[in-house]
Amino acid sequence: MTPSDSSTDMPRRAPLPRLPGWLLMPSLAWLGIFFFIPLLLVLVISFAARGTYGGVEWTFSLANYATLLDPLYLTIFVRSLALALGTTAFCLLLGFPLAYYIARAPLRWQGIWLLLVMIPFWTNFLVRTYAWMFILRTEGLMNTVLMNLGLVASPVEILYTDGAILIGLVYGYLPFMVLPLYAALARLDYSLVEAAWDLYASAWNVFWRVILPLTKPGVIAGCILVFIPSLGAFITPDLLGGARTMMLGNLIQHEYLVVRDWPFGSAISFVLMALVLLGMMVYLEVDRGRGDGRRPSVW
Amino acid sequence: MGLNSVEIREVVKYHGTVLAVDHLSLEVRRGEFFSILGPSGSGKTTTLRLLAGFERPDQGEILIEGRSMREVPPNLRPVNLVFQSYALFPHLTVFGNIAFGLEMRRIARAETQSRVHAALGMVKLGSKHDRMPSQLSGGEQQRVALARALVNRPAVVLLDEPLGALDQQLRQEMQVELKAIQEQVGITFIYVTHHQEEALTMSDRVAVMDHGRVLQIGSPQDIYESPVSAFVANFIGLSNLVEGRIASMTDARCTVSVPDLPTILVRRPGGVVEGSQVTVVLRPERLSLARDVHRNGFDNTVPARIDKTIYNGSEMHYLLRLSNSALWKVRVPNSGAEQKRFLNGEAVFVRWNADEGVILSE
Numbered sequence: 138m139t140p141s142d143s144s145t146d147m148p149r150r151a152p153l154p155r156l157p158g159w160l161l162m163p164s165l166a167w168l169g170i171f172f173f174i175p176l177l178l179v180l181v182i183s184f185a186a187r188g189t190y191g192g193v194e195w196t197f198s199l200a201n202y203a204t205l206l207d208p209l210y211l212t213i214f215v216r217s218l219a220l221a222l223g224t225t226a227f228c229l230l231l232g233f234p235l236a237y238y239i240a241r242a243p244l245r246w247q248g249i250w251l252l253l254v255m256i257p258f259w260t261n262f263l264v265r266t267y268a269w270m271f272i273l274r275t276e277g278l279m280n281t282v283l284m285n286l287g288l289v290a291s292p293v294e295i296l297y298t299d300g301a302i303l304i305g306l307v308y309g310y311l312p313f314m315v316l317p318l319y320a321a322l323a324r325l326d327y328s329l330v331e332a333a334w335d336l337y338a339s340a341w342n343v344f345w346r347v348i349l350p351l352t353k354p355g356v357i358a359g360c361i362l363v364f365i366p367s368l369g370a371f372i373t374p375d376l377l378g379g380a381r382t383m384m385l386g387n388l389i390q391h392e393y394l395v396v397r398d399w400p401f402g403s404a405i406s407f408v409l410m411a412l413v414l415l416g417m418m419v420y421l422e423v424d425r426g427r428g429d430g431r432r433p434s435v436w
Numbered sequence: 437m438g439l440n441s442v443e444i445r446e447v448v449k450y451h452g453t454v455l456a457v458d459h460l461s462l463e464v465r466r467g468e469f470f471s472i473l474g475p476s477g478s479g480k481t482t483t484l485r486l487l488a489g490f491e492r493p494d495q496g497e498i499l500i501e502g503r504s505m506r507e508v509p510p511n512l513r514p515v516n517l518v519f520q521s522y523a524l525f526p527h528l529t530v531f532g533n534i535a536f537g538l539e540m541r542r543i544a545r546a547e548t549q550s551r552v553h554a555a556l557g558m559v560k561l562g563s564k565h566d567r568m569p570s571q572l573s574g575g576e577q578q579r580v581a582l583a584r585a586l587v588n589r590p591a592v593v594l595l596d597e598p599l600g601a602l603d604q605q606l607r608q609e610m611q612v613e614l615k616a617i618q619e620q621v622g623i624t625f626i627y628v629t630h631h632q633e634e635a636l637t638m639s640d641r642v643a644v645m646d647h648g649r650v651l652q653i654g655s656p657q658d659i660y661e662s663p664v665s666a667f668v669a670n671f672i673g674l675s676n677l678v679e680g681r682i683a684s685m686t687d688a689r690c691t692v693s694v695p696d697l698p699t700i701l702v703r704r705p706g707g708v709v710e711g712s713q714v715t716v717v718l719r720p721e722r723l724s725l726a727r728d729v730h731r732n733g734f735d736n737t738v739p740a741r742i743d744k745t746i747y748n749g750s751e752m753h754y755l756l757r758l759s760n761s762a763l764w765k766v767r768v769p770n771s772g773a774e775q776k777r778f779l780n781g782e783a784v785f786v787r788w789n790a791d792e793g794v795i796l797s798e
Contacts, residue, residue: 331490332523334510336537336584346536350527 183403191397201404210388210405217385218412220299221368224306228314228363229356231307236318236355237348240325251319254312262309266376269305270296273377297379305373310366314359321355322348357420365413385409438502441466441592441624442487447496449482449648456482458648459496464592464626469618471627471635474645475671480628483645484594487626488517501591511540515592516585520600522577524569530556530580531565537588555587558617575606582617592624599634611637632672636660644668664797669717676718676764682710689790692716696760701735701790708795715796720765722792725754725784734787740764742782752777756786 183201186194204210239250257265272278273296280292295301325348333347349356371386378384383391385405392402442464449457457479464470472480485491486498489510498505500514516537524533534555538548556562559579569577578598585593599607599614615638618625629635635642636656643653644667652664663669666677680694685704692700692714702716729737739759746753747770754766766786778784 326521326523328519328521328523329525331488331510332517332519332525333536334490335488335515335517336588337511337540338536339511339540342540347525351525 179403179406182400183407185400187398187400193399201401202408204401205404205408213383213385213388216299216382217368220302220306220374220384221364223303224310224367225360225364227303227307228311229360232311232314232318232359233356236315236322239315239319240322241327247323251316254315258312263372265309266305266372269301269308270376273301273304296377297381299378299382301377302374302382302384305377306367306370309370309373310363313362313366317355317358317362318352319355321352325351361417368413369409439465440499441468441501442626443499444483444487445497445499447486447493447498449479449486449491449493451482455648457486457493460648460650462643462650462653464624466624467622468640469615469625469627469638471629471639471642472645473629473632473635473642473671475630478645479648480630480645481596482648484517484596484626484628487592488515488594489513514590515594516588516590517594517596518581518585518598520596520598522569522581522598524577524580524584526569529565530561530567530569530572533569533580534584534587536584541588551587555583558586558620559583574601575610578602578610582614586617586621586623590623592626595625595627597629597631599631600629607634614638636672644671646671662794663717666715666717666796669796674720674765674767676720676723678716678718678762680714680716682708682712682714685710690795692795694760697758698736698738700738700793702793702795703791705795705797707797717794717796718764718788718792720753720767723764723766723786723788725766725768725778726787727782727784729785735790736786736788736793738786740784740786742778742780742784745778745780754778756784
């Protein structure tokens with residue numbers, strides 16, 4: 138009984154064969170020309186200044202970045218972060234039970250449920266967001282139902298608030314949470330759940346001590362997939378948040394297309410990207426400290 | 437509380453429309469090593485899951501330590517299950533796995549430490565407490581799974597084919613060890629297996645199950661020496677089944693007439709009547725072979741022809757064709773004497789004493 142025979146107990150999938158390096162060239166060329174160079178341009182422009190008629194004046198200054206410290210813009214940053222975090226939290230809370238249910242359903246039903254989760258993607262996002270306007274507005278579906286049921290006396294003002302943005306973002310990004318969670322839960326060996334239950338764990342402890350730790354990669358993947366796009370979202374806040382509220386995505390769009398201040402818009406884009414990168418690096422550092430160091434990052 | 441650790445009373449369990457457990461009643465005594473033996477689909481694993489609480493009986497009742505388990509969820513039952521796949525938590529160390537149950541019951545840290553290390557010592561894994569399950573061999577994982585159950589000192593340990601994934605050698609070592617551990621801790625073990633050798637080697641009593649029902653309960657010796665039915669006789673070891681009619685009886689013996697064979701003398705069981713149709717079980721290792729008809733004091737001598745010989749190292753396996761064209765199996769220890777081996781096609785006599793045969797009661 139040596140540890141080496143453990144390799145014979147579980148069949149391991151053979152690693153994929155290595156491919157010749159030149160196969161990478163097309164994708165490297167594509168990314169280089171259409172992704173990296175434009176990004177570099179944005180970085181350069183972020184240090185320039187706005188021309189009188191909206192062009193770019195090639196000077197070097199950090200003025201654009203300094204402008205961002207203005208409370209007006211800081212508020213937008215904080216609101217965007219809060220909405221993105223809230224969206225992620227709600228997606229996780231709603232998505233986990235849903236993904237668990239799907240993963241434990243009979244195999245034939247799993248496919249049907251997953252299809253239902255993905256079907257909204259077949260319709261244009263803009264159209265679906267307009268549908269939410271009809272649901273949420275003062276004389277909309279939600280208020281009609283609530284009033285007819287006698288739950289509220291007067292219509293709830295929800296459209297054009299942060300609440301409406303939150304609802305729209307959760308709706309839009311829930312599938313991005315459910316799919317990785319489902320993948321993680323479908324892989325979970327259910328006998329581990331039974332083992333924990335058998336070993337005196339309450340339902341709460343089964344979840345916290347066994348299910349959650351073992352599906353952590355799926356939770357993290359889902360959170361990243363929801364958090365990043367909702368931080369930069371602009372259609373949802375634009376339509377559901379109305380003119381009074383702005384998120385970073387709207388601000389960038391506004392600077393580029395309305396104010397035509399490309400340098401300032403570029404600076405906002407870069408700060409947004411830096412925030413996301415920073416968050417992920419902190420997470421990776423924390424995770425590496427805890428893990429055994431052999432695994433690459435999960436996503 | 438009586439002598440019984442577990443009582444199963446008239447339990448019925450359906451899986452959809454399939455009857456998995458059919459009016460099952462069982463009593464397991466405290467401190468007993470009790471095996472449930474049966475082929476796959478016999479309901480033995482369902483019975484274990486009913487005891488663990490993962491499934492609820494459709495009818496009937498289960499008592500553990502005299503307490504009805506009707507409304508008791510798995511986490512509040514005084515039983516622990518050793519899973520077939522071990523089900524070790526891959527994100528916890530060996531120590532973390534074994535301590536899990538104690539932590540869930542909020543046992544003080546110092547006591548947890550000492551109990552986990554005692555359990556590790558018992559399964560001979562003392563030095564491996566900080567390993568992850570993936571770093572252990574199959575046999576070591578099996579030991580961790582056992583320790584994880586024993587450390588809680590439950591009233592009953594349930595074991596679901598725990599040796600199934602191990603190779604033959606390790607399986608035999610573990611049988612001896614498992615039995616020794618059970619005797620040492622004195623906890624009731626209920627052991628589910630389809631492997632007859634495991635059940636016979638370790639158990640105080642064995643229940644043979646098929647189609648959700650218990651066919652026979654008894655000591656390994658009872659089950660092997662006096663099977664009640666052809667199913668039990670065939671499932672526990674190899675047997676030759678001979679159908680015949682009781683021609684005459686004395687106090688101790690029956691004479692059974694078999695079509696196209698000489699009459700057979702068999703020990704007389706209780707409750708048989710002259711003229712009734714019976715099945716006689718003859719174990720292959722209780723028969724001996726000879727080239728001449730000379731009786732040598734055997735009660736029965738039947739002519740046959742060698743149909744096939746299989747060399748098995750420790751034994752010779754012979755397949756014999758009898759005059760009524762039945763095929764019998766005979767096993768002879770390999771004594772090493774070349775001239776005593778029989779060859780294909782050779783005419784021989786099968787010999788045995790009346791006490792070696794058993795008349796099935798069903």
